[in-house]
Amino acid sequence: MWVEAASDICRKRQDSSENTLNLDTLKQAPDIQFKPISWRTFFKKWRYPDQEIDQTIYDILSFLAHRGDIIWFETSPLLKQTIFHKQEILANLLKAILNHDMDATIKTLQDSLTITAPKKCEIIEDLRVRGMVSEEAMLCLWQPFNLSTGEVDAMTELMQKLELCYQVQEDESLPSNTLFHFPWLLTEERQPELDTKWPSKVPPDTTQLTLQVLFPYRCPDGLYEKFSVRQHRYLGFYRTKRVDWKHGVYAELHGCKMQLSHHQSQPHLNTASNATDWGITISVRGQNLPDLWRPLIRAHGDLMDIIKEDWPGLSYDKYLVCPHCVSKGLEDPTLFFGEMIDQPSTTARRSAKVPCQKSGEEIDADLVFPPSWKTVLQQNQDILAENITEPCLKHMLNVFLQEDIITDHEYEWVKPELPQHQTSTTRVVCPEKTAIFLDILTRKPVRAHETLCQCLQEQGQTDLLELIQ
Numbered sequence: 001m002w003v004e005a006a007s008d009i010c011r012k013r014q015d016s017s018e019n020t021l022n023l024d025t026l027k028q029a030p031d032i033q034f035k036p037i038s039w040r041t042f043f044k045k046w047r048y049p050d051q052e053i054d055q056t057i058y059d060i061l062s063f064l065a066h067r068g069d070i071i072w073f074e075t076s077p078l079l080k081q082t083i084f085h086k087q088e089i090l091a092n093l094l095k096a097i098l099n100h101d102m103d104a105t106i107k108t109l110q111d112s113l114t115i116t117a118p119k120k121c122e123i124i125e126d127l128r129v130r131g132m133v134s135e136e137a138m139l140c141l142w143q144p145f146n147l148s149t150g151e152v153d154a155m156t157e158l159m160q161k162l163e164l165c166y167q168v169q170e171d172e173s174l175p176s177n178t179l180f181h182f183p184w185l186l187t188e189e190r191q192p193e194l195d196t197k198w199p200s201k202v203p204p205d206t207t208q209l210t211l212q213v214l215f216p217y218r219c220p221d222g223l224y225e226k227f228s229v230r231q232h233r234y235l236g237f238y239r240t241k242r243v244d245w246k247h248g249v250y251a252e253l254h255g256c257k258m259q260l261s262h263h264q265s266q267p268h269l270n271t272a273s274n275a276t277d278w279g280i281t282i283s284v285r286g287q288n289l290p291d292l293w294r295p296l297i298r299a300h301g302d303l304m305d306i307i308k309e310d311w312p313g314l315s316y317d318k319y320l321v322c323p324h325c326v327s328k329g330l331e332d333p334t335l336f337f338g339e340m341i342d343q344p345s346t347t348a349r350r351s352a353k354v355p356c357q358k359s360g361e362e363i364d365a366d367l368v369f370p371p372s373w374k375t376v377l378q379q380n381q382d383i384l385a386e387n388i389t390e391p392c393l394k395h396m397l398n399v400f401l402q403e404d405i406i407t408d409h410e411y412e413w414v415k416p417e418l419p420q421h422q423t424s425t426t427r428v429v430c431p432e433k434t435a436i437f438l439d440i441l442t443r444k445p446v447r448a449h450e451t452l453c454q455c456l457q458e459q460g461q462t463d464l465l466e467l468i469q
């Protein structure tokens, strides 16, 4: 009967006229039938309680989603309601927006949008120049499909979930002013006004960390775009902080500036062939070195995750470009192995200075080696001590004791007895004790760092976790 129920959904791909199926309707299933009775009646006959019938429907849907017959995300409350059971509908909806024929898209908008001329101009300009599609434009392009409001919401959510676009909001006070940015639609070159924010030569008081990921022959289609969309989670809604062009992004982050670019590299000077590699370069500029490593390591992690998820086995090489050579503007800078960034917490550095081959000088090892977890912990000790709450500290002490990372004596020493400092009625912190605890951890093996991260994750302290990861 399970199989029959599943094939019943599949059958609807051919004979139904709806774009999508709705979960609630499906649960009641007045029109999906085992000949000659409805699902619910069928299962009820077998004395299934209502809850179990719902669960059975979930099981069937996730089975079909897993097989690729339908698109359905059980984990998202909004997407859960809508079942995309016809792939061609989904493909057509995406095509309507990601159309390569920009002129045709603009013509459709010009003909069908019923709004004032200046507004129309703005919408078309956003699309043509900035790769931004407003909600109005999206509705207009989808008009032929007669989507319900629920379907439109599910579709916009789905596109963000698939990392095809991200949402931008120009002004918080104008909730209706919603734009979706699709890096795939960008056609413009880098904006000349960025030259003042990110001049080609690194300013004298500034350091630039650079990670190059190179792909032999070519970079897979969509890899850069997905990476660019994923960076949005750290940038917030406001487009003033972020400028996109066809092959890059400039963004302002806490304490630093970042530029991502997607490019074809110059043929290497020492090789005879003219073959060029494709690459993605992540550069971070600022004055304070620890502020620069964090976004670089984070962006590197995102890029590696995307490769693992969508292009497993893809071959690439990665290099950290010598910041000293970059500052000097050397055309052929020293490249250090990018693998050093994979495990910043365990990387052992041999000395305080590292030789830079191309310039023949000794440079500061901190420019090439990501900071160790102990350094990061010490640098952030004050923020952590002020923000780790007393219950959280108590919980961590128990975990660390159980895991045999701290001794009984250390446990007793740090254990908070009375709340020392109350910041609000609900949040109690004990900065002195927490500082002692963190200090103890820096004398422990790397397992202490992993456990600390785990604890912060479990306690939902993601802001603090980001600081020390």
Ligand SMILES: [Zn+2]
Pocket (backbone or CB within 6 Å): 322, 323, 324, 325, 326, 333, 334, 356, 357, 358, 359, 363
């Ligand atoms: Zn150098």
